Amino acid sequence: MTRIVVIGAGFGGLAAAVRLLAAGYQVTVVEALERPGGRAGYLELGPYRFDTGPTLITLPSLLDELCRLAETSLENELELVRLRPAYRIMFSDGTWFDYWGEPELDEAEIARYDRAAVPAFRSYMTATRRIYERAFGDLAREPFDSLTSFLRVVPELLALRAHESVYRFAGRFFREPHLRMVFSFHPLFIGGNPLRASAIYSIVPYLERLEGVHFARGGMRAVVLLLARLVERLGGEIRYGSPVTRILTDHRGAVAGVALANGDLLPAKAVVANSDVATTVLDLLPPASRPQLLRLLLARARYSMSCYLLYLGVARRYEQLRHHTIIMPLDYEQQLRELFDGNGTLSELAFYLHAPAHTDATFAPPQHESLYILVPVPHLGKTGEWSAEQRRAFRDRVLTTLEALHGLDGLREAITAQAEWTPMEFRDVLRSRHGAAFSLEPTLLQSAYFRPHNRSGIPGLYFVGAGTHPGAGLPGVLLSAAVTSRVLGEDIPPERDRLVLTAERIARERGTR
Structure with missing residues (x-):
């Protein structure tokens, strides 16, 4: 063989x-x-369990394809839970947006910020459906290893506005600042800068609606x-x-x-x-x-940003959190410029919080959280090595910001177990160039x-x-x-x-x- x-x-x-x-x-x-x-690792700290990398599943049909090759099915092998809402986005002004991936519920959330944006949202989803069906549904399965094959589809990609950034594309439909953030941040999930990632990556809200956002039991x-x-x-x-x-x-x-x-x-x-x-x-x-x-x-x-990851076993629950919670900075555009093109320092922090015990009780004891905190940070090519003192200072900044600005009262005192990763672990353990979390920037x-x-x-x-x-x-x-x-x-x-x-x-x- x-x-x-x-x-x-x-x-x-x-x-x-x-x-x-x-x-x-x-x-x-x-x-x-x-x-x-x-x-896609995992971690156990006493009674607390954590995913250490990716945490959500979209397009589970791709996993089912693999199961079918082994003459089984995803349904027979794994229990998936559709998350409702898919995630909560919290803003620095104290408001939030729950994204459901369901038209009526999403439109109700949009109307809280701008009623006039509801028809624009419908147009946006129609536009992203077209992008998804061609750029992802068809072209993502093509190898694109010859210039000729690529040049044949360039006119189509231009018609789909692939030359525009996700942020600019979203701005064609949403003028209200909160909504423009909601419908443009998704490239960060794959290490991209919404200010320059191609509008092809605007497909994520449609993709999430198509098969849902899931958690594997x-x-x-x-x-x-x-x-x-x-x-x-x-x-x-x-x-x-x-x-x-x-x-x-x-x-x-x-x-x-x-x-x-x-x-x-x-x-x-x-x-x-x-x-x-x-x-x-x-x-x-x-x-x-x-x-x-x-x-x-x-x-x-250009390499993607890296991540600082803090895993906390917490002896309390934060009911304002959902299974997935994203916390936006006050100045979104400035944060992105500092993260991808700055000198390695960040004037604000953005957060992704994973709280799986809200869905799966095996991740933490009753009324406790196994809280995974991800902060996007520049890769090592921009910051250099992280010293022990820098690690401590950044951890303190993370905890202080979450407590003082984002309502996670008493977080520091409730910690019973903890571990952390920095860009240096991405480089040294996962052998990723510059400690980039997602390889090349898209x-x-x-x-x-x-x-x-x-x-x-x-x-x-x-x-x-x-x-x-x-x-x-x-x-x-x-x-x-x-x-x-x-x-x-x-x-x-x-x-x-x-x-x-x-x-x-x-x-x-x-x-x-």
Whole structure:
């Protein structure tokens, strides 16, 4: 059988492994950490449980596609809870907006701020539906690794206003400042700056309405374990605690396998890298094998912001919070400029709070919170190293701001357990260049054809995950796995017939029941 090595057991790597196994390849996944998930990790602090990375599920049909390849269904494997509201957005003037993803309820919220904006909202959703159906529904499944294929769709993208920023696009429909924030902040979910991220990324409110915003009972850990289970059910191997030190190439410069930190060499016909794309090219490939253009692109690219993450076990409940709560700064535009283009300092803080015990009681004791606090911060290329004193000072600033400005009274005194991550952990643990939380920033000139291709340009090396097309976020990463497995299959067909393998696997499973 054709052997494929997948570097990294994050969502992208596991999803690619499922697709490749179902297509008839032999797949080994090598993961540096001792458990699957990558950025989608989990943490336990006594009786408190936390997701440490992504926390919400949109387009669960993409997960169901993977389950179907293993002859099961998402419904059989996982319990999803649709969140109502999907999230609450709190503003610095003390008001809030609950986003439901349901027309009547959303229009009622909009009317509280500007009744005249209700028909504009309907027009906005119609416009974003058109963008979604073409740019995401169709084009996100295309590899865009040739300039010709990209140029063919440029007129269409311009007609969809892809050249405009999300913020400007939202401003065509919403003049009221609160509403313009509500309908433009979504690129931050994938590391983008709403002031320059392409209007293509305005699709999120429509996407959230399409299949809802969900929480997996048990957290994202349950989703990661499901994908790992599918890999093993299809006959794949996952090796944990196995960091890759280099990608092996042959005399022609084609990929020949990987070398692990323990000295093992794993030969392979192809390598699918779910590792950080910049780290893969700049650190894991032999210098002579690095494509010059890609090396220069990654060395000079714009990288996403990073995150400061504080995980708190809290001996009280905050009823003003919802499962997902976003707290906006007073000066939204200034915050974005400082975050992405400033000198590393922030005059204000914005927050994303995850309070899963409001939905799943197993995350904290009764009347307690397992509170995940995320603050967007500049990446290490702008700030340099975080000293122990800077960590302490930033943590104090986070707690003081939440207590004094945003109504989380008594937070500091109620803390019974805590842990934190800074951009340095993104760099040192997850091996992300500059400690960027979402790899490359999704600008127009770092998307589609201008993003590292799923085919790397090196024979036998393929990229999957946030750093390649179509981009970050759970839907984008799962779609990248679909694109990458498809182009790999076109380049290196499996040596054995898929139907024969499927029949053999079914026979094995029946024999063990």
